[in-house]
Amino acid sequence: MSAEEPPFKLRPLPTIEFPILPEDIARERRKKLLIGSSIITLTGLTGALFFLWPGIERKEVHAADRQAQPAVPADLGCVPPSDASAPPPPPPSDSAPLRDPPPRTQSRHRFGQSPGFRPALLSAGLSSSEADAVIAALEGVLDFRRCRPEHEITIERDNEGALKRFEYRASPVQIYEVRRDANGTFRGVRVEVPLEVTEAGHGGFITASLGEAIESAGLGRQLVGPFIEAFENRIDFQSDLRPGDVFKVVVVEERLNGLLYRYGQVLAMELRTQKKGVLRSFYFASPDGLGDFFDESGRPAQGSWLRTPLHYDHISSPFDPKRFHPILRRIVPHNGIDYAAPPGTPVWAAAAGEVIWVGERGPNGNLVSIAHQGGYVTHYAHLLRFAQGLRRGMRVRQKQVIGYVGSTGRSTGPHLHFALERDGRFINPATVLNMQGPPLPPPLMLRFRAEMGRLRRLLEKIELPPPPLALPKVESKPPPPPDPMD
Ligand SMILES: [Zn+2]
Structure with missing residues (x-):
């Protein structure tokens, strides 16, 4: 492992390599602006010169400039537009400026x-x-x-x-x-570049979507992924969130010279929802180093399967037996779920199993297939590359990284095509893979409870900003009907 990794266990968030320091972003923007505007300036000046000074050939201008200022590139802006007999710029003085001080x-x-x-x-x-x-x-x-x-x-x-x-x-x-x-x-x-590592708590009100709420709280959008991972078995993010719901998060932050450099592990999350009540999820790493999110009863947040084997941006194509294919332009069943994510995002095994395919496979591009208990097979297609050392016949653990998001094979952009097969038939992972996972074994449960208590206190300490004025009055709405699934 490289020395770059911090001294605590964490799974990297997908966008960790992106510039998140305000000054990094500003520098990138300045670079683009500078290149853009210098091209515009040069083009503009050259154009103006031709327009205002049609009698004189370009060659002469350049020759004159070269004679007058041997070391300095021609400054077109200094050439008088209508007087070709203007005095030449003063010759370089004897105290040659190039000699003092000779710069390193x-x-x-x-x-x-x-x-x-x-x-x-x-x-x-x-x-x-x-x-x-x-x-x-x-x-x-x-x-x-x-x-x-x-x-x-x-x-x-x-x-x-x-x-x-x-x-x-x-x-x-x-x-x-x-x-x-x-x-x-x-x-x-x-x-050695010292990073200041802290556990920070943030929270805010949801008005439109969780992603928007996280951004308006001044946080990086990559914090949405852990929320989905931790709560998607308990909440439908499209329909269960209401304006006025609250999110809270405790996350490890790594700061460089006081500025946020990157996020580390998300440690605790809370959603206070009008429809589903208060939901919490806590990160806990077992002694083997594999960490996961758990609910308050100590059960894995994602159940015995990872329904989404990566941190994704959005679902770009759902499971659909009658999909119109964008490239082939005819009805081709979509036998899996497409998760859009930046290239290089780690992809995890949805459950423990045996690798039965690693390699290129036609339109799937780089494909990994894993056979699991109960006749299930999961497929991970269009990968950029495979996890180092991954071979056919190998056993993998749940959440082991097996490859990285790419766009190989028949693909319109970087995404993971995730498919689930049972006894040779493709089924919808989103509806099938929601079985509850087993609770932590007793010795780990004790440690989990202690850690959960600590994290709950951090969640409680988080102060919320005043609710936005645009929020509808909750009490004027009739209470939602009880959910029959509860
Ligand atoms: Zn697909």
Whole structure:
């Protein structure tokens, strides 16, 4: 496991790699704006020049500029539009400004599409021997196989042009550095970036949807996934939530310089609903390290099956025997449920079982199939890639990662096609996989109750903002009819 992982057990949330620091997002936006506006400015200026100055050829302008300012790129905005005989800009003075003070150079490059670490170093401008020195210094410090196109390389040279410092930045908290010490040897270290880890409680009123409520409370939308995972066996998110219902969440937050860097594990969730009462769910990790959400009776929130084997954004296509296929343009039964999720989102085994297929399979793209007790088989299609080491004949546990969301095979975008087969017939996972799971065994139940008590107190401490004015008056509505399933 990489050192990047925090010292407590948690399952990563799907969007953890996205920039969630406000400054990250702002920087991305600025980058785009800058590129966009400089293209517009250049085009505009060039156009204006042609329009206002038809008698003079472009070639001459450039030649004049080059003569006048050898080191500076032509500044088209400075060229007078109608007077070609304008005095040339002052010649560079004798105290050549390039000589003082000679700056230490720093250059930054993206890892990009380099076929390997060494080629990336060479294309970033390191000499062959410098590249070898950097690689030797980072041996055992950086896992060269984990380099990604978006990673950044920074090279600093001293006044003589010798390599002074090399930095490899995989993320704001994963930085590796090579420095030349007094003896001239290069040493590589991982730079410790301290993250402040806290358990934070948040809550708010639901007006339109849970996702909207979570966003208006200033929280990341990726917190919706755990709510669905924890409560979908007890609540229908489409029809059971009403304006004025309340959500609360206790989540591990990792902060960098005081700003939220990413969410860790969601520890506790509460929904106060007018239709289904108060529902709570608590995260609990057993000694084998596998964590799950449990209800207050200590039963797994998802029952003995994971009905949704991933954190998803939305259902893009439900189980439908009479579906009109978007690509084939005819009626083709949709034998499973499509869950839209970002590429790379981990996909879990819905229950323990034996892997009976790992590999490409026609329109399914990369497919994993698992046989379970009772004649059930689950299928996971269009995967980007498989979990490392996953083989046919292997036993997997419930919630073991088996692959990652992709768009391989006949697919219109990144999603998981999840199908359930029993005795050779496809059935709807959403209606079949809702059996209750067994409660925790007694020794674990004691520990769970203690942890649940602690988390319940944290939930109780969460203060709610004043309810939004737009909320309808609850008491003016007749109480909902009792749900026959309750
Ligand atoms: Zn599908």
